Amino acid sequence: MTSSEKQRQQQAELHKKLWNMANDLRGQMEAYEFKNYILSLIFYRYLSEKTETRVAKLLEEDKISYEEAWIDEEMREALAEELIQQIGYVIEPEYLFSNMINEIEKGDNGKFDTEMLQRAINLVTESTLGADSQDDFQHLFDDMDLASSRLGRDVKSRSKLIAKIMVSINNIPFLHDDVDIDILGDAYEYMISQFAASAGKKAGEFYTPQQVSKILAKIVTTGKEKLRNVYDPTCGSGSLLLRVAKEAEVGKYYGQELTSTTYNLARMNMLLHDVSYQRFDIRNDNTLETPEHKDLRFEAVVANPPYSAKWSADPKFLDDERYSVYGKLAPKSKADYAFIQHMIHQLDDNGTMAVVLPHGVLFRGAAEGVIRKYLIEEKNYLDAVIGLPANIFFGTSIPTCILVFKKCREADDNVLFIDASSEFEKGKNQNLLREEDVEKIVQTYINRQTIDKYSYAASLKEIKENDYNLNIPRYVDTFEEEEPVDVVAVQARLKEIDEEISEIDSELEKYLLELGVD
Numbered sequence: 001m002t003s004s005e006k007q008r009q010q011q012a013e014l015h016k017k018l019w020n021m022a023n024d025l026r027g028q029m030e031a032y033e034f035k036n037y038i039l040s041l042i043f044y045r046y047l048s049e050k051t052e053t054r055v056a057k058l059l060e061e062d063k064i065s066y067e068e069a070w071i072d073e074e075m076r077e078a079l080a081e082e083l084i085q086q087i088g089y090v091i092e093p094e095y096l097f098s099n100m101i102n103e104i105e106k107g108d109n110g111k112f113d114t115e116m117l118q119r120a121i122n123l124v125t126e127s128t129l130g131a132d133s134q135d136d137f138q139h140l141f142d143d144m145d146l147a148s149s150r151l152g153r154d155v156k157s158r159s160k161l162i163a164k165i166m167v168s169i170n171n172i173p174f175l176h177d178d179v180d181i182d183i184l185g186d187a188y189e190y191m192i193s194q195f196a197a198s199a200g201k202k203a204g205e206f207y208t209p210q211q212v213s214k215i216l217a218k219i220v221t222t223g224k225e226k227l228r229n230v231y232d233p234t235c236g237s238g239s240l241l242l243r244v245a246k247e248a249e250v251g252k253y254y255g256q257e258l259t260s261t262t263y264n265l266a267r268m269n270m271l272l273h274d275v276s277y278q279r280f281d282i283r284n285d286n287t288l289e290t291p292e293h294k295d296l297r298f299e300a301v302v303a304n305p306p307y308s309a310k311w312s313a314d315p316k317f318l319d320d321e322r323y324s325v326y327g328k329l330a331p332k333s334k335a336d337y338a339f340i341q342h343m344i345h346q347l348d349d350n351g352t353m354a355v356v357l358p359h360g361v362l363f364r365g366a367a368e369g370v371i372r373k374y375l376i377e378e379k380n381y382l383d384a385v386i387g388l389p390a391n392i393f394f395g396t397s398i399p400t401c402i403l404v405f406k407k408c409r410e411a412d413d414n415v416l417f418i419d420a421s422s423e424f425e426k427g428k429n430q431n432l433l434r435e436e437d438v439e440k441i442v443q444t445y446i447n448r449q450t451i452d453k454y455s456y457a458a459s460l461k462e463i464k465e466n467d468y469n470l471n472i473p474r475y476v477d478t479f480e481e482e483e484p485v486d487v488v489a490v491q492a493r494l495k496e497i498d499e500e501i502s503e504i505d506s507e508l509e510k511y512l513l514e515l516g517v518d
Contacts (some may be wrong), residue, residue, distance in 0.1 A: 048097035088133030095120035113159040211433035231298035238266035270503040300355035362470035
């Protein structure tokens, strides 16, 4: 068995175990509720194992255990200081995930209960107070309500259920010496995607399907092995930011997320993928109304914002440097162009921006038409328009597109249009972009190829002649002529069908007579 085959097999086994674990909670609460418990506990195990690994190195020469070192006041203070500096938090020996599992396995859960777990979580947060890592750990576990009656009527019943989940998580082999795979990261990503699939309408706000993320990541890293920084103004669970790091080395990650639960997910996701607290800056607020990184410029900008969201469109924003040059604001009922304008403002001169949006941004008029025309005619920032298949996002079946922007374009006399809407694999709930579909999109973009019925590099003059309407069929002709109908053959077949029906009628009549039915 090859390494990649072994990896796929182990991933499949891991995914099965994870979803079976989720089913233990399924009967008692909705997917969006039990996700908070499972993901938080996976994350707590990660923090514990990170602590144990770091402590082992710190105590290597002393040849004593963490428990022994913690008893000594001087060593305890020195250890805590080193842990805060290196990993940003402290988990005391008693509250390590492995030690709580030891208690659970003693029978009747030993000393373990949900109150003990709550103390453990509170102490992690308290350990960061006053440290540089404080903002990254505050309220991180707020969505895991261990006192919820949905877990059980009393502490004992709640503890029994949480203990069962913890044992299941403990039985997942997060480390494999023989396979190069981020087991823990993969587990986390899988669970987020599964919860998104079952969470319904709002799921797309915190998770972008991996294949779409891959397209965005490959586009913004084209020709670059290193990025100074990357930014996502609607970062959801952070998966899109992390995907960029698979294509290029990233110096620092920046993001903003409106929903606090999803903001917590993003911070967990960063730490869990071994991005230290010093290397990410993710904020919890409304990006359009209260931008937290307004004065920064980014080499790569990626986003999958909520489609046609509402925003205030307050006239005060006409004096905001993000919007003032356009002379128009996106309408209150559709913030799509407000997000585009915000991201353009944040984009560095040498940067690339790729954003997923509904098709309406390509052709809607009024204020949106004015903004679109300005971006193309006055600034010449639009680099490509990529049409994606319908029904590839969780919670919505509408077709979407990727817009690519650059402030310093190499091909500044045309805009590349790609119609990838018909190349996908049909799935049970969602349509799927295959590897070959992703690769074709990316290579067509990089090479700026014109491919019959797939892509076309339209001149700025052509776009102007179309009154800056970017609707893809105006530029990529995908019309297929239907085969001419053979009328004679159709008539002959209809005659055959009539004869077959007549024969069946005769046989049925004969059969009924034999039965004596009139």
